[in-house]
Amino acid sequence: MEFDQILQYSLSGLSTGAIYALIGIGFSIIYNATGIINFAQGEFVMLGGLLTLSSLQLLKLPLWAAIPVSVAISTVVGVIFERLAIRPLRQPTPINLVIITIGGSILIRGLAMLVWGKDTHAIPPFSGDTPIAIGGATILPQHLWILAITLIIIVVNKIYFYHTISGKAMRACSYNRRAAGLVGIDVKRMVLFSFIISAAMGAVAGIIVAPLTMTAYDVGVMLGLKGFCAAIIGGMSSGISTVIGGLLLGVLESLGAGLISSGYKDAISFIILLLILFIRPQGLFGKADSERV
Amino acid sequence: MKKMIPLLSSICLILICATMSFASGTIKIGGLFAVTGPASFLGEPEKKTLEMLVKEANEKGGINGLKLEAVIYDTGGDATKAVQLATKLIKDDKVSVIIGPSTTGESMAVIPVTEKEKIPLISCAAGIKITDPVKPWVFKTPANDHIAAEKILAYMAGKKQKSFALLTVTDGFGASGREQIKVLAKQKGFTIVADEVYGPKDTDMTAQLTKIRGIKPDAIICWGTNPGPAVITKNVKQLGIKTPLYMSHGVASKKYIELAGPDSAEGVMLPAGKLAIYDALPKGDAQYKLLKGYDQNYKKTYGVEASTFGGYAYDAFLLVTGAIKKAGSTPEQIRTGIEQTSKLVSISGVFTMTPKDHNGLDLSAFEMVKVVKGDWALAK
Numbered sequence: 001m002e003f004d005q006i007l008q009y010s011l012s013g014l015s016t017g018a019i020y021a022l023i024g025i026g027f028s029i030i031y032n033a034t035g036i037i038n039f040a041q042g043e044f045v046m047l048g049g050l051l052t053l054s055s056l057q058l059l060k061l062p063l064w065a066a067i068p069v070s071v072a073i074s075t076v077v078g079v080i081f082e083r084l085a086i087r088p089l090r091q092p093t094p095i096n097l098v099i100i101t102i103g104g105s106i107l108i109r110g111l112a113m114l115v116w117g118k119d120t121h122a123i124p125p126f127s128g129d130t131p132i133a134i135g136g137a138t139i140l141p142q143h144l145w146i147l148a149i150t151l152i153i154i155v156v157n158k159i160y161f162y163h164t165i166s167g168k169a170m171r172a173c174s175y176n177r178r179a180a181g182l183v184g185i186d187v188k189r190m191v192l193f194s195f196i197i198s199a200a201m202g203a204v205a206g207i208i209v210a211p212l213t214m215t216a217y218d219v220g221v222m223l224g225l226k227g228f229c230a231a232i233i234g235g236m237s238s239g240i241s242t243v244i245g246g247l248l249l250g251v252l253e254s255l256g257a258g259l260i261s262s263g264y265k266d267a268i269s270f271i272i273l274l275l276i277l278f279i280r281p282q283g284l285f286g287k288a289d290s291e292r293v
Numbered sequence: 294m295k296k297m298i299p300l301l302s303s304i305c306l307i308l309i310c311a312t313m314s315f316a317s318g319t320i321k322i323g324g325l326f327a328v329t330g331p332a333s334f335l336g337e338p339e340k341k342t343l344e345m346l347v348k349e350a351n352e353k354g355g356i357n358g359l360k361l362e363a364v365i366y367d368t369g370g371d372a373t374k375a376v377q378l379a380t381k382l383i384k385d386d387k388v389s390v391i392i393g394p395s396t397t398g399e400s401m402a403v404i405p406v407t408e409k410e411k412i413p414l415i416s417c418a419a420g421i422k423i424t425d426p427v428k429p430w431v432f433k434t435p436a437n438d439h440i441a442a443e444k445i446l447a448y449m450a451g452k453k454q455k456s457f458a459l460l461t462v463t464d465g466f467g468a469s470g471r472e473q474i475k476v477l478a479k480q481k482g483f484t485i486v487a488d489e490v491y492g493p494k495d496t497d498m499t500a501q502l503t504k505i506r507g508i509k510p511d512a513i514i515c516w517g518t519n520p521g522p523a524v525i526t527k528n529v530k531q532l533g534i535k536t537p538l539y540m541s542h543g544v545a546s547k548k549y550i551e552l553a554g555p556d557s558a559e560g561v562m563l564p565a566g567k568l569a570i571y572d573a574l575p576k577g578d579a580q581y582k583l584l585k586g587y588d589q590n591y592k593k594t595y596g597v598e599a600s601t602f603g604g605y606a607y608d609a610f611l612l613v614t615g616a617i618k619k620a621g622s623t624p625e626q627i628r629t630g631i632e633q634t635s636k637l638v639s640i641s642g643v644f645t646m647t648p649k650d651h652n653g654l655d656l657s658a659f660e661m662v663k664v665v666k667g668d669w670a671l672a673k
Contacts, residue, residue, distance in 0.1 A: 005503050008532070012499040118333055120520040122552045129554065131531045140531050212527070213496030214520045214552055222494040257500035262489045263463070265500075 004136020009258040010251055011134065015143040017250020018150040021243040022205035023227025025157065026198035028238040031231070032174035033194035036097040040081065040105035042224020043112075044199045047074040048206025049215030050112060053121050063126065071203045077108070078199025082192050105220070112217040125211040142211050149208050153201060154243055161238070166193060229273045235283015245284065318358065320622050322347065322613060323388035324365035325375055325403065326417070326606075327395040332370040335395040338603030339417055340365055342587075343392060345594050346610045356614050359622060368394055372402035379403045383410045390627050392609040393417055395602075397465065404431055413628040415612060417605035420469065424651040432631055432651045434608035434641055436566075436658040438466075439473040441542040444564040444659045445514060446474075446481055448672065454511035454537065458487035460501055460525065462517030470516035470541060486510045491521060499528045506534050518543040523552035530557040537562065542659060545569040546600060555667030562672050564659035566601045568640055570669040573662065579638050587640060604640030611639045612646075 023045060030038040051070030055061045061069060085104050089096060126145050131138040161167040172180040173190045181187050205223075206215065213219070230249050234242030249269055256268040276284060324343050327336035347363040355361060364386045368375040375394045382388045383406070390413045394400050397420030404423070407414040408430050416423050419435040449457070459474060461467035467490070478485055486508050489501040502525070505513060513536050515525050522544045529538055538561050540549070545565035550558045567574060571584035587607060591599035615637055616630025634653065637644040642658030663672040 002507060005507055008503040009500055012497055012503075016497050119548065120523070120552060122523070122554070129527070129530070129556065131533060138531055138533055209496070213524060216520065219494070219496075222492075223496075254497075254500045258504050262491055262498075262501045262504075265495070266492055 002136070005258065006255075007135050008137035009254045011137050011139050011143070013251030013254030014247055015139065015146050015250070016254065017230075017247035018146050019205055019209045019223070019246070020226045020230040020249050021246025022150055022153065022201060023223055024230030024234060024242045024246050025154075025238050026201045026205075027228055027231040028234070028236045028242050029201075030194045030198045031236050032238055033170055034086070034097075034191045035094060035177075036086070036101060037228070038195075038198065039098065039101040039224065039228075040108060041198060041202055041227060042220030042222075043105045043108040044074050044078060044202025044220075045206035045209075045223050045227075046109070046112060046215065046217060046220035047077060048203030049123065049210035049219065050116050050121070050206075050217070051203070052207050052210065053116070053123055053215065056123070063124070067204075067207055070207060071200050074203035074206075075196055075200045078195045078202075079192065081108075081199075082195040086191070086195070087188065105224075109217055109220065116217055118217065120214050120216040122214050123207075123210040126208075140212065142208070146208050146212075149204065150243070153204065154240070157238065160197075166190075170194065226269060229269050232273055233276050233284050235280075235285060237283065237285075241283060241285040248284075318355075319360045319362045320356070320617065321362050321364055321386060321388040322610075323379075323382035323386060323391040323393075324363055324606075325368050325378055325382070325391060325393035325395075325399070326365065327370035327399070328367040330368075330370035332396045334600075335417070335602045335605075336367070336370070336393075338600045339393065339395055339606035340367075341595055342591065342599070342603035342606040343610060345590065346607065349590075350614065356617050357622070359617070361614075364388055368399055370396055370399065372399045375399040376402050376406060379406045383407070383412050388412070389622060389624050390415070390613050392606060392613070397423060400431075400433070404428060407431065411628075412624050413613075413631060415609040415631070417602070417609060421473075427649060427651050430628055432609075432612065432646065432653075434605045434612070434639075434644075434652075436641060436654040437652060438470055438541075439477060440654065440656060441564045441659055442470065442474045442477050444656055444661060445539050445562075446477055446483060447656075448562070448564075448661045449483070449512055449539070450481065452537075455482075456484040456486045456510045457512040457514050457539075458489065458505040458508060458510040458536075459485055460487075460489045460491065460498070460505070460513060460515045462493050462521050463490050464493050464517075466518055466541075466543060467516050474514065474516065491517075491525075493517070493521060495521065496524060497528065498525050499532060502528050502532055502534060505536075506532055510536060512537045512539060514539045514541075516541045516543070519549060520552055523549055526553035526561060527557045539563060542566060542601075545662070547598065550664055550667055555664070558664040559666070560664060562661060562663045565662045565669065566604065566641055566658065567660060568599060568601050568604050570660060570662050570671070573669050573671050574660070579643065580640070583638060584640060601641070608639040608641050608644065611637060612644065 026041045051073050052066050055066035055069045085100050125142045127141045169185045170190045230246035231242050233245030257265040326340045328340050347361045366378040392415050395417050397418040400416040400418045400423050414431050416433040421437045423433045461471040487505050491498050522540050540563040542564050567580050568584050574581050588599045612631050616627045620626040620630030632646050634644050634646040642654040644653035646653040661672040662669040
């Protein structure tokens with residue numbers, strides 16, 4: 001086995017993994033604030049990509065303007081979703097909430113299909129598509145964008161959760177909702193915040209990945225599932241362990257496809273998911289009773 | 294009994310009306326298309342094409358003075374539903390012929406029904422088993438997948454490319470293509486040096502391609518429908534692979550070039566139905582006028598480009614109307630008429646049916662094309 005092949009597998013894996021990580025963090029932020037696994041997370045990824053497409057083509061915005069516009073609209077969708085589907089629920093048992101998010105995701109996907117049709121669409125890369133050689137391997141400029149933006153988002157996330165009042169309040173909710181409420185934290189507002197952050201992050205993930213993978217009304221399903229895997233490996237933490245979970249998943253998938261057989265690519269990630277759930281349900285890095293933010 | 298009179302008389306009235314509409318001369322054509330669901334990219338253009346053609350034919354005074362009426366149902370790509378709707382078309386709507394269904398699975402499920410009821414069925418699905426072995430009442434318009442595969446291999450033989458890597462999608466289309474390419478490659482003395490697959494929703498195939506790059510085959514054949522092949526095309530460019538890349542007829546549309554980007558797609562070769570590339574055809578080509586007319590009419594009516602898939606319904610319509618003109622309009626006459634079709638110039642190719650061949654297309658249904666500067670050009 002040649003060295004540059006392994007290098008190529010790893011690099012490809014890292015860039016796919018970064019996307020899984022971004023989506024995975026979206027899952028865990030909502031989970032920590034509300035106890036919900038939001039299965040509509042993948043739809044925000046889809047909305048990010050498709051809204052950018054429309055901003056570029058219909059509104060004729062330049063790329064740098066189209067991105068914030070579509071992140072903003074996806075966030076609004078996230079808020080509406082929380083307001084209309086999550087908040088009105090009188091007895092929010094976990095199973096109800098999960099079913100509601102699944103229903104919401106089907107609804108959003110259906111609406112997207114009506115608006116954008118069933119075709120796959122392409123978005124131009126941010127800065128050309130001349131491959132960059134690293135050792136014997138090559139990556140595209142877009143991969144660097146993905147890695148850089150993922151890094152920035154993780155750093156911003158860390159600062160938000162540890163150095164701002166609302167971030168700290170959200171962490172308090174994740175430790176103990178009732179106690180957080182007792183000390184005067186508006187838990188419902190924190191839930192709304194968590195949807196805002198996750199929707200925005202999902203949309204960003206959808207936008208930066210779209211030039212590579214293209215986008216369509218149904219891209220959210222598979223990406224959402226992989227992001228969920230990443231979050232599980234990371235033990236539903238919204239910090240570094242979900243990121244490592246995502247990167248690990250990406251690299252293992254890529255190595256598995258290259259060295260074993262491409263037929264087992266998805267099987268590999270779901271076997272990992274099952275193993276984690278059986279053996280270490282608290283996540284790969286979690287202690288049995290760990291902090292979750 | 295008095296209460297029954299209005300009911301009975303209305304039944305009589307309906308019966309009279311029904312027979313009158315029959316007498317005034319309408320031929321009912323049934324349509325079963327997957328307009329919604331996963332195969333909607335097939336069913337939607339098929340439905341639109343059939344509706345457009347029926348309208349056009351009626352505006353021109355019908356066929357042999359008989360008006361046409363299309364009764365079209367959406368199967369959603371579901372075989373069980375397709376069977377129910379086929380029965381409905383035959384028993385309730387009393388159609389003389391059925392066009393569709395859109396997918397191979399649905400077609401295989403519907404075939405026993407139409408065989409039993411003796412209604413001609415013209416499937417718009419590509420699976421080889423629909424007309425092999427031949428069933429008396431079943432025809433199909435898309436060329437068999439193996440014809441496209443044969444076209445690629447024949448072209449490769451001309452270029453002295455003896456070994457190739459295979460990269461196929463893990464759905465019905467990819468699996469059937471993979472099997473047929475393997476059989477053909479063995480027959481024709483090619484070596485398959487790598488046999489890789491990818492999922493229909495996969496977003497990065499550099500792993501498979503890195504492996505293939507290490508093996509250094511003479512060519513790569515990729516078998517799938519969008520968006521996978523577009524991703525693969527980009528990945529090939531990214532990895533700097535210079536090996537000739539062949540795609541299947543499944544991506545023979547401008548959409549593929551748009552998705553992959555003209556730069557990455559440059560030089561990619563594939564067998565295309567002639568509709569996608571009619572601009573590049575020599576002007577003397579028998580199909581040129583028809584293809585251009587279809588594309589322009591479709592664009593005028595629906596605002597989008599005509600697709601090869603809609604062309605399958607077009608072929609079926611021409612087969613049916615040709616048969617009605619020649620033989621008559623009962624199901625039996627239509628069946629015989631279709632079977633006697635000879636050199637019918639249509640969208641997918643030139644059809645010549647025989648009692649032994651209910652598809653009627655050969656290698657000439659495809660042309661090898663190459664992407665040059667973001668457009669199709671004939672591959673020399």
